[in-house]
Amino acid sequence: MKITVNGQEREAHAGESILDLCRREGIPIPTFCYHQAFGGQGACRMCMVEIKEDGQSRSRLVAACTYPLTKTAEIITESEQIQRIRRTIVMLLARRAGENPLLEELSRAYGAAHLPAITVEPANCILCGLCIHACAEMGRSAIWSMFRGVDKRIATPYDEASDDCMGCAACARVCPTQAIKVEEEDAVRKIWNKTFALVSCSRCGKYYATREELEYLSKHGDFGQQQLCETCRKKNLAYNIKTFQQ
């Protein structure tokens, strides 16, 4: 399927999103709520582009991350109105993430006006929803979005320590604004109002995961029984492959 992006012809797979095509072809489109692992959510609206499909007389604005390509089309990823939309979105989100470097940088880049900051919970959260997906992907679904409209926020159910949270911090790692606080001290990790004991790597001694996380992972058949941190596990894997090949 032939798709013209910014005047250049590209080949798309039927059904793939505009964003997936552009990512593959190295055409930049800014996003907040997209992640390769979860696909598009259509929530942040930063990825708006113009599309004119075969048979249409006028182009329209669509979210690149959720729009499936099904027929020949012309796409424009940068234009005055796209820029205007992105600038406003950055302006509106920057107030949620006061001094966050990412939003500061984007505000500068887009020349977004400065609106008074607002207090949100957790601080700096721009409600991209990635953490919810990350946690669901871990099989836990310990966090969700609570309330609706302007009161919407990410939380554990009833803001209490959740039985489902295993302290893996996958949510925090995926967060674009570092809004999810992970406090680590010695053998203890605190996240989402819950305290976890950390397990140390049997090779290098570094604290690297919570007990709950390891139990969960081993129950679900991943990883061996050895308690190794990421670095040591990679080393170990490389060693195994080497011995296997010999």
Place this chain on the structure above:
Amino acid sequence: MQTEMNLGSDDRQTVLVCCGTGCTANGGREVFNAFETSLQDHPEIQVLPVVKATGCNGWCEKGPLVRLLPRDITYCSVAPADVDEIINKTLLDGVLVKRLLYRDPVSKEHLTSHHLTDFYRKQHKIALRNIGEIDPGQIDDYVQRGGYQALQKALLGMKGQEVIDTIKASGLRGRGGGGFPTGQKWQACRNASGNTKYIICNGDEGDPGAFMDRSIMEGDPHTVIEGMILGAYAVGASHGYIYVRDEYDLAVQYLRKAVDDARQRGYLGNNILNTGFVFDIDLIRGGGAFVCGEETALIASIEGRVGEPHDKYIFPTEKGLWGKPTVINNVETWANVPVIVLHGPASFAAIGTANSKGTKVFSLVGKVVNTGLVEVPMGTTLREIIYEIGGGVLKKRSFKAVQTGGPSGGCIPAELLDLPIDFDSLTEAGSMMGSGGLIVMDDRTCMVEVARYYVNFLAGESCGKCTPCREGIRALLEILTRISEGQGSIGDLDLLEDISFTMQQASLCALGRTAPNPVLSTLRYFREEYLEHIEQHRCPAGVCRALSIFYIDPEVCNGCGVCARHCAVNAIQGEKKQAHVIDESICIHCGECYRQCAFDAIKLR
């Protein structure tokens, strides 16, 4: 078209007691019960009149209504205590109870039937054709008025495609707000591949103040059901859902009974009218938020997921409920379908404007003399609705604007009163048909406050998923609040417009895309009022408290004392028949006196 009244097949007297939600709240049920019991005390009557509880006649303001057939007499504001008099005088002696008749405010004449009032004369009922005429709990009442004949006609004599062609030819467009051509929607679903298809009736009606869909579901549930069966037959669906707003208990009750009765009669189930056609309906209670009425959110909600919208780049007609092709239509849309199929598309298409056919039900409320539900042909002007049907602006104040379409709509000024209203004319005017809300506003309405009211409503009703809507609404609300408090600046108007642009262009669903309409339409038609708030710190309607300072003009004041009695903080002093004075140090600027004074003696500084 056979939408005229049918006054019963025999001459037996019928008492129709309105027991819609409005009349019930005012004692309609008690009136109904009083008729049933009192009639028992009259062994001398040989053929007892039939007493029926009906759905809403759309004139709740004058309720509880009692109608007597075959003479077509309508009594207003009937109390249980009036029942004996009605029985003795009217039913037994044929004499009218004059004090219960509606008195035309202009001609001062007593009108024997509501059909003779200005409020009803100009109406044309298709979707509401049966409401008020039948007991919604009796399938036979519906059948007697031509109900389920369209179904027989279609199932026994038409192909599915012919039903779609009929709907297309009628020009019917969706009454749920968007105005999408119904036949085209059905065609897309029929053409979609797959054997499992669904039909949904959208009865969420989350618009504040709207009650047209409720009144149809409560007053004529079978027309919705018959419409859905016809739709199912046309597109090849075997299951349907009616999604009813959670608060609508009475609607749920009547719909449930109607579905059961229809099944018993063989209109629903595994072998409809012995043709082998299979279709059944389930009821679902709504999720509670305004946004749940949006079709993708509604589908998510039926599936048990969070009621949040999704991008609709693939239409529900292709991938809807549980990923299957789905037709979703509004209650009023469904209610038109049996009429179109039974009488053919031509008579329907003969009503209305070039691109909007048929009628539309509006809920006419606000500062207008007659309020209620009105069904008028598309293309009726705002002036006809507000002045002829509605009887003009209350208290003879001057008309300022009419808000149409609820939170997604806008305010239309006096210059456009002669606008023939249909889907396209309203959109062009910067408003929307929406679900059909019409709120009349007088000169004491502040347009900044109106915009603020709707944005504030949406702040709690948007789902909050996408940035333009959630953060845009937040920002609009802050700016409008600031302006209404006298803290606005000229730059705020540009900011309102800039944010609105992004909301319209980039929001995920139509809630966010239309949310700026109340703001943009008031900016478009009442910009000077915004400027007056910002530059002169003055609210010309006397609504925004921070900007309204009232004083009494001693030349005009006649000392009637009404204002003083209504002032909550006793800020107004004065001798009887002497000019009164407002003590500014006590006054809290609520404007109550301003609204109460019948002589316009209270002024704004």
